[in-house]
Amino acid sequence: MAGQLDALMDEARSLGLFKTHGAFEVHCSNCHARLDPMGDCASCGLIGRPEADVAKRGQTDAAGTENLLRTQIARRRAYKPVKAAREPA
Numbered sequence: 001m002a003g004q005l006d007a008l009m010d011e012a013r014s015l016g017l018f019k020t021h022g023a024f025e026v027h028c029s030n031c032h033a034r035l036d037p038m039g040d041c042a043s044c045g046l047i048g049r050p051e052a053d054v055a056k057r058g059q060t061d062a063a064g065t066e067n068l069l070r071t072q073i074a075r076r077r078a079y080k081p082v083k084a085a086r087e088p089a
């Protein structure tokens with residue numbers, strides 16, 4: 001299933017999801033939501049880990065890594081930047 005994982009990595013990369021945060025960063029650099037304990041953003045789908053780390057994990061935990069990528073890609077697809085939304089003041 002390595003091909004599937006590669007495709008998901010490509011997709012996540014094309015969406016710009018790989019954005020490594022500083023070790024003590026707790027807020028998303030993209031949408032400023034609070035990051036989850038793994039450093040990933042549940043709001044906009046950002047993955048706060050180096051792409052190489054995710055790829056490495058994919059070699060030992062392909063199913064878990066595919067799941068992570070799928071989840072974050074779906075979140076990014078559903079994410080609407082605050083600027084584009086009309087919020088009542």
Ligand SMILES: [Zn+2]
Nearest residue numbers: 028031041044
């Ligand atoms: Zn975010």
